[in-house]
Every structure is written in C-alpha cells, then in structure tokens.
Amino acid sequence: MKLRSAFLAATTLIAVGSSAAFAKPGDPGREKVVAAIKADHDASIDRLRKWIALPTIANMNINHREGAEYMKQLVLDAGFQQAKIIDTAGVPGVFATLDAGAKDTLAIYFMYDVKHYDPAEWSSPPLEGKIVDRPGEGKALVGRGAVNQKGPETAFLTALRAFKTSGVKLPVNLVFVAEGEEEIASPNFSQVVTQPEVKAALEKAVGIIIPSASQSVDGQVTLLLGAKGAVELQLISSGEKWGRGPTKDVHSSLKANVDSPVWHLIKALNTLVSEDGQTPAIDGWYDNVKPLTARQKELIAADVAAGNEADDMKTLGIKHWYKDEDYLTASYRLAEQPTINIQGLVSGYMGPGGKTVLPGRAEAKIDLRLVPDMTKDEVISKLKAHLAKRGFGDIEVNVSGGYGPNQTDENSPLIKAEQATLADAKIPATLSARSAGSWPGVVFTGPPLHLPAGQFGAGRGGGAHAPDEWLLIESTNPKVVGFDGQAVLYADFLYEVARTAKKKN
Template sequence: MRRGFLAFDRNTLSVAIATCAMLLATGSAHALDATDRAAIKAEIGKRHDESLKRLQDWIALPSIAAENRNSKEGAEYMARLAREAGFQEVEIVQTDGKPGVFATLDAGAKKTVGLYFMYDVKQFDPAEWSSPPLEAKLVDKPGIGKAVVGRGAVNQKGPEAAFLAALHAIKGAGKKMPVNLVLVAEGEEEIGSPHIGQVALKPEVQKALKKTVGVFMPSATQDLDGIVTVSLGAKGVVELELVSSGEKWGRGPSKDVHSSLKAMVDSPAWHLVKALDTLVSADGNTITIENYPKPTPISAEEKAMIATAIARKSEAQAKKQLGVAHWIDDLPWLEANERLESQPTVNIEGLVGGYTGPGGKTVLPHRAVAKIDMRLVPGMTLKDAVAALKAHLAKKGFGDIEVNVSGGYDPTQTAASAPLIEAQVTVLKRAGIDPVLWPRNAGSYPGYVFTDAPLKLASGHFGLGHGSGAHAPDEYYVIESSNPKVEGLDGAVMSFVDYLYELGK
C-alpha cells in the first residue's frame, strides 16, 4: 500500500515537473532577460538621433482634418512609417472622410497586440507660438529638460514615434519581436473620428483585431511629479455646430445689414444666444436639455479609486497648471474630481458671428454659429444625446437652428483585470512606479470602436515620458529630461519595449 502510493507519487511528480518545465518554457519564450534588454537599450541609445529626426520630420507634415490639410499625404506618411518599422502588410483604407491605415506585423508569436494611432493634429496659429509649430525645434525648458516644441509633439506623434523607435531598436539589436501587431491609424481623431468604424470594422481589419489581447494607444503618461495614471476608459464626445440664420429662421436679415436696423429687424445672433441659454442652468454648470440621457451613477469602487488617486495628487498644482482659482460650486478637491469623472458636459468651444476684427463694425449679422462639444459618460450614447438636443430645441421654439454633427462617439471602459491593463501595472511597478488607477479620462478618444460590439476588446493608453500643451500653443514632448522623475525619449522608447515583452509572456 505504502510502496504503491510512493510509486504513484513519483510518477505524478515526474509528470508535474515535466509539465511545469514545458509551461515555464512556453511562458518565458518571449520574456526579456537582462542581456537582451541591455542590448536593446544600447540600440535605443545608438538610434537616439535617428528617432528624434523621425519625430521632427513627422511634425513638419501636419495633417489637419478640420482644414482638409494634408490628409492624403498624412496617411501615406503613416503607411511609410509603419513599413519602415517592420510591418509587412500595410494598406491605406479609404473612408467617406479622411483615409486610415491598416497594418500587420507577423512575428510568428503566440500573442497579438492591437495598436491605435492618429496621424492628424489640431489646428494652430503660428503667431501664438514662441517656437515655430512645424519646425520641431529642441527648446530648453527649465526644470524639465530639452523638449521638442511643435504641433502634435505630445498629441500624439511624440509617443507614437517613440513606439515606432522601440520596433526599430528590437530589430536593430537582432532580437525577436515578442508579439504580433495589428495597427489601426486614422486621420480624423481631432474632429471626433466620424469614420473610425469604416477602418476598424472593415472585415479584414476586424478579423485581425479579434486575434488581439486588446488595443492600446502610445501616450506620455508621466506627470512632472513622476505620477503615472492608468486610465480604465474615457468619456464619449459629440462635436457639433449650432447655426442660427435669417434664411433658415425666416426672421432677421438674409445678409448682414446696418446695426441701426435692429430697432425693426430680428437678430439671428440673439436668437442663438437665447437658444444656448436653454441648454444649461443659470450658472452654466448643469445640463437642462429635456429628456437628456442620464449617466450611470458613479460606483463605490470608482469613488474609492478617485479618493486613492487624489490623495497622491496636488490640488494646488492642478489649479496652477490649469490657471483656475476655483472649482465649480467651490467644491472640495475630492468632490470636484468625482464630478469630473461622473458628469456629462455641454461646452461652448467658440461663438462666431458678424464682425470680429479690430474696433467695431456696426452690422446686424445674418448668421451666428456656436461650436459645441458634449462629453458623455457611461450610460449615455451619442445617438440619444443628439436626439434629445434636437427635440429640446424644437420644443423651446428653436427648431430652425441647424444641428450639424461633425463627429463623436460613445464612452469606453475597460476592466482593471484585463491582461492589457495588468501588464501596464506590472511594467510600471517593475520600474519602481506605483501607478494611479483612474476610472476614465475626462477627455475622449474613440476606444469605443474596440471595446463595444462587435470587437469587445480591452483598450487603453500606455507609455512613459512627458509632454504638455495638447491643442494649445507651444505643445511639447520631452526628449532629454533633467527631471529625475520623468523619462526622456529613450526612456519612453524602452517603456514600450518592456510593455511588448510583458504582453508577450
């Protein structure tokens, strides 16, 4: 009896040892050992100037969807960058708007990772910049280091160029890529990604994406204090224009007329202002659109996540960075952040009508436009928000006002337990960084196309490094950091190497 048990135990042990060895061999097939990591890191250093020039050249070609500027050229350049980085199959995908790019890199690996890139950038006025926005000059920033200043530097060409540099370094060091890659790039992110579905959900693209463990967007996630935030989602957005015109209204002039005639002629500009006033409360902070979709209440788990995160963040620094002295309703730091995460918004981006040049010009304009963005949180959809807005305006007597939606999408959310996210946390902790988990970005990106049906994938952002000024003058991305808490370009590149190998385990 005892001998039989011992014999069985030895056999079981032998099988277990063999099984564990096989599993370990399989699991570590793409693990990055110290020698390989050192070789890749050295290659990154050798290619620093090459990587920097790649970014500078990319910044010099602005693709601006809102201005119909360089979209064809931007897509072709994105395709070229993908090919040079090792993607074997690269296709420019035509849409009803600006073209996208679909590319695959087959490394013969067991796991596949999805990538989301944008090649477009926001508009800019060179007169507002201290360094020319397309020259991508290296500028000394006190307390930060040397940074590339240019439109798209951090949003999003800097981090994306750093990711491409990681692929060049792995190949240059003679190492095997740990994962296969599927790239989806678009040229309309800055106008609300109206045609991202025509790229990501194209049958062959969708088929490739379904093989992935998830999709991430290269980003620069380090704050100047070294804190790294791992966001689990993002708000949705609707971008639209509200247009009031004498022609459509049937009142007011059909062309600009002398302002003295206001005594007897209706004003489309005032008509628009009165319509805007019905959308929000008297302080502008609460949406009053009738039958507007209701957000899902913030959960106890999300509240706890926010409380933990803000305990590590400086309220004073946040106010200084934003140039504000008060939060809405003078809310305390915790409640202000809970509101940031849980509440939808209706924001006026700009009001345009009549004469806006120097001095005055006494006209009664025949047309006025409000540029609006509406942020959406879980429980809300673009379709329902737009339908409610149109019905509200009609009921309030403003049915003549045109509602021209230019882009937008639903909110997106990914679980903290998703392997895509867990790998981020692992890489960051290995680097000595204790990341902050955050329910969702208050800003937006079209992650819904990956996280919603039919794909239902995890989606997020990752990357060390720092930059700031997205959508603003003097946008920058750190190249050589003088701040020990922040990585420069080479450190950002290495973070992508580490992430890919972690995902490939």
C-alpha cells in the same frame, strides 16, 4: 487627441521608485534591443522632426492623403510586413499587421493628425521641431504634435525598429490602425475598424493601446481605465432657415423692426443649461447616465486624500470649483457629469472696433462630453427634440464628429501588463477610473470587438492643442524618462504582454 484632462479623476498609487527599466528572465534579446534604441537616438529624433514637418489637419483639408502615405511608410520601415491605406468618407485611415509567429497579438492605435496652429503665438516655428532647454527638466523638442501624439508614437516605432535592426524576434504579433481625424472627434474612424480584414485582425488581439507620454514632473504615470465620449457640433441660426430676420448682414438701425438670428441663437443656447450656466438641461439628458460605482468612488477618495488641491487649481488657473464645492465633491463631478460646452461663438463683424450691422447668421461651436451609458446618437436626437419643442427647430444641428465613452476592467490582462511593466521599471503609477478628456476607444471596447483599451507610456510633454507644444527628449530629472527611456519601456511592455497573456492561457 484630448488624451488627458488637466487633472484626472479616480487614481490610486501602485508603485514607487526610480525610472530605470530592467529585464525579467525570459526576455530574450532585450539587451540587444536596448542597445539598438540608444544607437538609433539621433535618427529617431530626426524622423520625429520630419513627421512634425508634415502636419495633417483634418478640419482644414491639409495633407489628408500625404499624411496617410507617410504613416503607412513609417510602419513599414518599423517592421510591419504589410500596410495599406483605408479610404473613408473623410480622411483616410491606415491598417497594418506584423506577424512575429507569436502566440498572442497586441493591437496599436495611432492618430496622425494634429491641431491647427498660429505661428505668431509660438516661440519657434511650429513645424521646425526645435530642441530647446527646459529649465529643471532637460532638453525638449518643440513642435505641433510633439506630445499629441507623434512623439510617443515615434518612441513606440523606435522600439519596433530596434527589434528589427537587432534581429530579435518580437514577443507578440501586432495589429495597427491609425486615423487622421482624431482631432475632429473621429467622424469616420469606424469605417476603418469595421472593414472585414481589419475587424478580423483586431479580434485576435488581447487589447489595444495608444502610446502616450503622461509622466508628471514627479515621475508619476496615470493609467486610464476609461474616458468620456465626445461629440462636436455646430448650432447655426440664420435668417434664411428661420424665415425671420435678414438673410445677410444689414444695418443695425433696423433692429427696431427686424428680428435677430443672433439673439435667436442665444435664446436657444440658454435653454440647454440651467440658470447657473453649468448643469445640462436638455430633456432626458440623464436618462442613461450610469452612476459611479463604489470602487470608482473609493479610487477618487484615495486620490483626493493624497492629492494637492492648491496645485490643481494653480495648474488650471482657477480659484473656485463649481458652486464652491470641496475637492472631493468636485472630483466626483468631474468623473461622472456629462457636459455641454460652448467652444466659440461666431457672428457678424469680428475685427477691431465696431461695425453697426445686424448679422444674418450666427454659429455656436459646441462639444458634449458623455459618460457611460450615453451614446452619440442618443444625445444628438435629444438635443434636436429639445430645440424643436421650444420653438428652435429651425436651428441647424451640424454634427462634425463624435463617439461614446469607453471603459476597461482594471483586472483585464492589458491593464495588468501595463501595471507590471511600470512596476518593474520602478515608475510610480496610478489607476484612473475615467478621464474627463476623450479618445475614440469605444470603437474597440464596444461591440463587436469588446477589447480592453488604454493609453500607455512614460516620458513627459505638454502644450497639446496650445502654442509651444513640447516633448522631453533628454531628461535631467532622474524621476522622468527621456525619449530613449520611452522606447525602452515600450519594448519591455511587449515582453510583458506576452508574459501576462501566457499566464492567462
């Protein structure tokens, strides 16, 4: 889940203060819920560690069915009355409902898959969930999925369990959908959402969230109003498909009179971007790109004025923005430009030293980032047509997953409930017009559901997709909540959703 880019475009401050959440009049039973969350702390962390120990890795065919069964049991244990596994053409999804007899319904999206990992790169086993000291911050749990997204999701389930064990009625009904393929761009998730029973349940919701832990070291949370879409694909050049060059690796001395599928791929890749290697050059690529609105530019400008360019560059490990643009221009570009990125190049001999071969096959792993109003089908069609027009029609375009961008109105009841919850908790928060990262929110914000969607939560973590991924469990920083604080905030959010929906009604 690609949930948050290194820095997010378009933000504006809405609240400041400490991070202690408190109740409002009309939140019956909240004290009991908070007490239940605190009493459940050790058991909650144990549940998180056990979940981390069972990784579902979609692109490696690891624990597909086991992950779905585990996800199903977790939501049943948290209080959902029914849960079922929804089979797809790939990894199964999970659908569940909780009828609290409330007037309003909130939808919840989970991913139960994680990125793969190399244990040799970790300071402790990636599936152990070891608790370590994090200087200046507190105690953190290290493990694959700790922050992306099993940690925040476990905190949400802990809040639900607290309602259940304390006998306090949930203020809203819940609809739950989960997938095990988010990390490969959700190729089959729409098959879950379009099931008649699932679709009918989601249509009753006021909006949908994915739990997140996005507090900065200063305690700030960024609320997302949208995210770029993503398409993952592989471009494959082979002597077999091309009809030229070898169909297998041959001796490199033959390069003088034998064509190279590797150079063929490189020449094709060169046509996808301009001479600077940055700007997309696919025919018609910008036909449906929607410019930033005046309001979005206003938010970006306000963020840049209050931001710290040097810190952003240090975090990213860079010394220049593209074309040496100023901070504001670079921030506009991050939010509004669709991209073509090479994740990796694979061909021939990849071991130490050299090996004199002329490879018969080469592959480029590509991701595309899309902005409104681009679509997955549109960009794939344009990519194929672009390659064919230039004599590269033999290159295979293997699309492994993808979806379009999503956008939610900042005035929607869901976003207002998020803002109000954080304001009451005295947690500083920002609005982000669009994340450069991606998640399949368009499945909900697009037709036929047209639901408001967002990522929500507090707490802090890092290292998503990287070694030593972590989630803060016990915070020594008064500006940042620990695990229990995350769970309490979710409980308060459920109360606030009911309150906000009531005002609208």
